[in-house]
Amino acid sequence: MAKDVYAVNGISITKIYGTEASGVTALNDVSISIRDNEFFTLLGPSGCGKTTLLRCIAGFEQLSSGRILLFDEEIDHLSPNRRPVNTVFQHYALFPHMTVAENIGFSLRMLKQGEAKIKATVGQMLDLVHMTEFAGRHPAQLSGGQQQRVALARALASHPKVLLLDEPLSALDLKLRQEMRVELKQLQEETGITFIFVTHDQEEALTMSDRIAVMSDGKIQQTGNPADIYENPVNHFVADFIGETNFLEATIQSVHTDNARCVLANGAQLSASLTVPKEKGNRVTICIRPEKISLDNPGTAAGGIDGTVERLIYLGTDTHYLVQLGSQTSVLARIQNSRQSPRFKPGDQATVVMDESACRVLAD
Amino acid sequence: MNPTRDLKRYPGFGGITWACLVFLYGPLIVIALYSFNEIRSITVWGGFSFSWYVKAFNNDLIQRATYNSLIIAVSAATASTICATAAALAILRNRAFRGREASIGIISLPLMVPEIVTAIASLVFFVLVGIPLGIGSILLAHTVFCIPFAYLPITARLEGIEGHYEEAARDLYADSWQTFRYVMLPMMFPGIVAGFMLAFIISLDDFIITNFVAGPGATTLPLAIYGLVRTGLTPEINAVSTLLLLVSIFFVTLSYLLGKKPGPGR
Ligand SMILES: Nc1ncnc2c1ncn2[C@@H]1O[C@H](COP(=O)(O)OP(=O)(O)OP(=O)(O)O)[C@@H](O)[C@H]1O
Ligand SMILES: [Mg+2]
Numbered sequence: 089m090a091k092d093v094y095a096v097n098g099i100s101i102t103k104i105y106g107t108e109a110s111g112v113t114a115l116n117d118v119s120i121s122i123r124d125n126e127f128f129t130l131l132g133p134s135g136c137g138k139t140t141l142l143r144c145i146a147g148f149e150q151l152s153s154g155r156i157l158l159f160d161e162e163i164d165h166l167s168p169n170r171r172p173v174n175t176v177f178q179h180y181a182l183f184p185h186m187t188v189a190e191n192i193g194f195s196l197r198m199l200k201q202g203e204a205k206i207k208a209t210v211g212q213m214l215d216l217v218h219m220t221e222f223a224g225r226h227p228a229q230l231s232g233g234q235q236q237r238v239a240l241a242r243a244l245a246s247h248p249k250v251l252l253l254d255e256p257l258s259a260l261d262l263k264l265r266q267e268m269r270v271e272l273k274q275l276q277e278e279t280g281i282t283f284i285f286v287t288h289d290q291e292e293a294l295t296m297s298d299r300i301a302v303m304s305d306g307k308i309q310q311t312g313n314p315a316d317i318y319e320n321p322v323n324h325f326v327a328d329f330i331g332e333t334n335f336l337e338a339t340i341q342s343v344h345t346d347n348a349r350c351v352l353a354n355g356a357q358l359s360a361s362l363t364v365p366k367e368k369g370n371r372v373t374i375c376i377r378p379e380k381i382s383l384d385n386p387g388t389a390a391g392g393i394d395g396t397v398e399r400l401i402y403l404g405t406d407t408h409y410l411v412q413l414g415s416q417t418s419v420l421a422r423i424q425n426s427r428q429s430p431r432f433k434p435g436d437q438a439t440v441v442m443d444e445s446a447c448r449v450l451a452d
Numbered sequence: 453m454n455p456t457r458d459l460k461r462y463p464g465f466g467g468i469t470w471a472c473l474v475f476l477y478g479p480l481i482v483i484a485l486y487s488f489n490e491i492r493s494i495t496v497w498g499g500f501s502f503s504w505y506v507k508a509f510n511n512d513l514i515q516r517a518t519y520n521s522l523i524i525a526v527s528a529a530t531a532s533t534i535c536a537t538a539a540a541l542a543i544l545r546n547r548a549f550r551g552r553e554a555s556i557g558i559i560s561l562p563l564m565v566p567e568i569v570t571a572i573a574s575l576v577f578f579v580l581v582g583i584p585l586g587i588g589s590i591l592l593a594h595t596v597f598c599i600p601f602a603y604l605p606i607t608a609r610l611e612g613i614e615g616h617y618e619e620a621a622r623d624l625y626a627d628s629w630q631t632f633r634y635v636m637l638p639m640m641f642p643g644i645v646a647g648f649m650l651a652f653i654i655s656l657d658d659f660i661i662t663n664f665v666a667g668p669g670a671t672t673l674p675l676a677i678y679g680l681v682r683t684g685l686t687p688e689i690n691a692v693s694t695l696l697l698l699v700s701i702f703f704v705t706l707s708y709l710l711g712k713k714p715g716p717g718r
Contacts, residue, residue, distance in 0.1 A: 146623060148619055148622075149625075167622070168619070168622040168623050169622050169623070169624075169625045169626055169627055170625075173623075174623055174624065175619075175620070175623045177616050177619070177620060179614075180616070181616035181617050181620035182617070182620075183617060183620070183621075183635055183639075184639065185638045194621075194626075194634075195624035195625050195632075197628045198621075198624060198627075198630055198634075199625050199626040240706060242624070243623075243624075246624070246625065335529050363518065
C-alpha cells in the first residue's frame with residue numbers, strides 16, 4: 089500500500105453528553121484508524137463508550153471535538169443520511185409496516201434508484217442472507233435470527249463503505265449467536281465492506297475480528313489483532329478484561345533490554361518480558377495466562393516455585409488448579425487432562441513452572 | 453389473578469352495576485325506542501313506524517343543520533389532527549427546545565377550562581378581532597378545541613414508537629421529509645385516525661361553544677335539535693338523536709379498535 093488510506097480515521101474524538109461543565113465524557117480523546125476491508129471490533133465493558141463511538145461515525149451524535157475522516161474525506165458536517173455508512177441496530181429497528189423486501193429496498197428507494205435495479209439488488213441481498221423465501225413477510229412474522237439477517241441485508245443493500253454493527257448478536261440465543269458469528273464473518277469477506285463491530289463479549293471479539301480495540305472509560309486501551317491482545321496485553325485492564333489471568337506483584341531486580349528479572353513476594357525469582365520502560369527496584373505487576381503454567385510433582389522440575397494445591401475445578405478437557413505460593417500469592421493453572429499430566433488433590437504439594445516467555449510486566 | 457378476589461364478590465357490586473347501566477343507558481334506549489313510535493308522543497307507545505325518520509329526513513332545517521355539522525366536523529377534525537400531529541412530533545421527538553414543557557401544558561389546558569368560559573372567550577375574541585360570526589367562526593373555534601382531543605391518541609401512539617426507527621430511516625438515506633412520509637406517518641397512522649375520529653365526534657356534538665359563536669344565520673345539528681325541543685318534544689327529535697347516537701357509536705368504536713391495535717405494525 090502506498091499511503092495509508094483508512095476506511096475510518098478518527099482523530100482525537102471527544103464526546104461529552106450534556107454541557108461541557110456538568111456533562112458525561114463518553115469518549116475522551118480517542119484516536120482510531122480502521123483499515124479498508126477490515127473486520128474491526130470495539131470491545132469493552134458496559135458504558136465504556138462503544139455505542140457512542142459508532143453513533144459519532146454514523147452521524148447521530150455531534151463530536152465535542154476531534155475529526156472523523158471516511159476514506160480521507162471529512163464527514164463531520166454531513167447528516168446521517170448523507171454518510172455512506174450504514175448501521176445494524178441492536179434491536180434491528182426493522183420497519184414493521186414494510187415487508188422484508190421493502191425493508192431491504194428502503195435505502196435504494198430513498199436514493200431514487202430505478203425499480204428494476206432495486207428489485208435486482210433486493211433479490212441479491214435476500215440470496216446473500218438466505219432469506220429469499222421470506223421476502224413477502226413482515227418483520228413480526230420472523231424469528232430473531234431471521235430479523236437479524238434482514239437487518240444485515242437492509243444495511244448492506246446500498247453497498248455502504250462501512251457497516252456499523254452495535255451488539256447485533258446480543259438478542260440471540262447462544263447457539264444462534266455462534267452460527268451468526270460464522271455467517272457475519274463470511275458476509276464481511278464476501279462483500280469486502282469494512283465492518284465495525286461492537287461487543288462486550290470477548291469470545292465474539294477474539295473469534296471474528298481482524299483487529300480489536302479494547303475500550304474502557306471512554307478511552308482505547310489497546311488495539312491489535314486477537315492473538316496480540318490476548319497474549320500481549322499492555323495493561324492491567326486489558327489483561328483482566330480478556331480471558332483469565334494471573335496477576336503477580338513483584339519487584340524488579342535487574343533489567344536486560346526487553347526482559348526483567350523479578351522477585352515475587354515469597355522470594356521466588358522469575359523472568360518476564362518488558363515492553364514498557366521500567367527500572368531496577370520498581371514495583372510491578374506481572375501477568376501470565378493460566379494455560380502457560382504447568383504443575384509438576386515436587387522436586388522433579390528445576391526453576392519451579394513450590395506451592396500447595398488449594399482448590400481444583402474439573403472441567404472435562406482440563407482442570408483448573410488454584411495453587412498457593414506463600415502467604416499472599418496464589419496462581420491459577422489450567423492443565424489439560426491428558427494421560428501424561430500429573431493429577432493433584434487439594435493439599436498436595438506441587439511445583440509451579442511458568443513459561444517465562446509468556447510472563448509480561450504490565451505498564452500499570 | 454386470584455379468582456377468589458374477583459370484583460364480583462364485593463358487596464353491592466351487582467346493585468351498583470345495575471344502577472349505572474340503567475341510569476346511563478336507560479334514557480338512551482327510551483329515546484331510540486320512541487323514535488319508532490307511530491303516534492306523536494314520546495311517552496305513550498302507539499305502534500311501530502319509520503314515519504318520524506322520514507319526517508326528519510324531509511325537514512329542511514335538519515337537512516341544512518346536518519350538512520353544516522358534517523362540513524364543520526370534517527374540516528375541524530382535519531385541521532386539528534394536522535396541528536396535533538405536528539405538535540406531537542415536535543414535543544416528543546425533538547430534543548428539548550425552549551418552551552417544550554409549556555407547549556405540553558398549553559395543548560392540554562383546554563381540556564380543563566370550563567367550556568362556557570371557552571365559549572365566552574371565543575365570542576369576545578371573534579368580536580374584538582372582527583371575525584364575522586357564522587360557519588367560519590364555528591370552524592375556527594372547533595378546530596382549536598378539538599386539538600387536545602386529537603393530540604391524545606396521537607401522542608399515545610407516538611410514545612410507543614421507538615426512536616430507533618427514525619434513526620434507521622435517516623441512516624438509510626431518508627431525509628427528514630422522507631423519514632416522516634415513509635416511516636413515521638405509516639407507523640403513527642392508527643393514532644392519527646383515532647385522533648381524527650375523536651375530534652370529529654367532539655366537533656359534531658358540541659353545543660355550548662357553537663351556540664355562542666354561531667351568530668344568527670348558521671346552525672348545526674345540536675343547535676337545531678335544541679331549537680326543535682323548545683317548540684315541543686316529538687319523536688322526530690328522537691329520530692335525529694338516535695341517528696346522531698349511531699354515528700357517534702360508530703366512530704368511537706372504530707377509534708377504539710384502531711387505538712387498540714398492537715404495537716407499531718399492521
Ligand atoms: N444520550 C446520552 N446522554 C447522556 N449520557 C449518555 C448518553 N448516551 C450515553 N451516555 C453515557 O455515555 C457513556 C458511554 O455510553 P455508551 O452507550 O457509548 O456505552 P457502551 O459502551 O455502548 O455501553 P453498553 O455496552 O452498555 O451498550 C455512559 O456513561 C453513558 O451513561
Ligand atoms: Mg452500547
